[in-house]
Amino acid sequence: MSQTSNRTRHASTTTFVGLPTGSAIGINFAALFTGALIAVWAGYIGWPLLALFAAAVIITTTVVNPRGIFLTVATAPPLFVVAVVSVGYLLSRDQLATGGTSSRAAQLLVVYPLVELFPVLAAVTLGAILIGWVRIRLIKRQNDALLERETAERSRTSESNRRTNIEGRRARERSRSVSVQELVSRERERSSRARSSRGGGSTRVVNRLGDDLYTD
Template sequence: MSHVSSRNSASPSSTFVGLPTGSGIGIVFAALFTGVLLSLSTAAISWPLLTLYAVSVIVATTLVNPRGLFLTVASAPLLFVLAVMATGWVMSRGEIAAGGASGKTALLLVIYPVTEYFPLLFAVTAGSIVIAVVRIQLIKRQNAARARRETAARTEMSESNRRTNSQGRRARERTKAVPVEELLRRADAERAPKPARRTGSTRVGERLGEDLYNSES
């Protein structure tokens, strides 16, 4: 019995409220890390990195707990910029180490992909902000509806308790207003047998008997 009750008491706490903040950021980081590896294998920053980034940001913003929305949305663009710059630096580190004009050109190639993919970065960031705002609004609406239901339930319970207390108080007042002797007298009167009522046919028979007696006399 105790095992079943403990399981039932633990069931409300198992409601899914969202991924932890670290997990949301970790999803974006893992997607970018995978995209960087794919880009290094092809020696070019291409669609796998961009696709993984966009999908991971949407998933993380949708599933992370409400308290982690700000950190998830704010850290995603920074992680993308760092990933793109790290990929460009790894692919151009030979030219950068050589120095000279080629080294400066290589440094520009490290920064250039960030400006090239800025429209995608802006679109994904704007989409994540919209998702976060919608989630916050829905949570606020749900919390307001829950607060109204709880307030209505408390009001109804208070009204019920007030009616019960009022009825009990009136009953006690009526009991105090009637003396004990009066209650006993009423009880005895209710238990005493009531006299039988004379019916109309009996009264008519008696009247006829009286008329016959007077006529014979």
């Protein structure tokens, strides 16, 4: 019994309930940081940054714990903006340092990737929102089904207890009635025995009187 309960508690403690919120955000940051390093090394913002960002956001939104879905999705766009702007700044740093017309062009180069990559950011964000909405709906449906099962189980338990109480009360009433009947029957037997014993005594007295009369 104790071994079974211990295994049950161990199974309940090892159940995966979702990735912690901080870990999910950290994974998204790490993916963007890695993509930014690749972009700086390559000299342009290409598909590695976008692929790492999309994969990280989709995966973390899918496996994060339900309470962290909103924060995971909400922090993804700001992290992406910071990563793209940082890469653009690092790639245009030399031009920004010279000043003049080239400096203004470099400033545009810092902001331009955001405009160019906005469709990707929007698509990934909408996909994460859709995944989060579906997960929340499924979790709500599961909780409703669980609540319904628990309510039905409590109703069955209450009904079983009520029936048990009724049967116990009826059994006690039957036992009481049987005991009363036994007492009545015992009293009747005792009364009949007393009457029979008294009748036998009077018969013996009459017999003795008759014997005495015949003897005289």
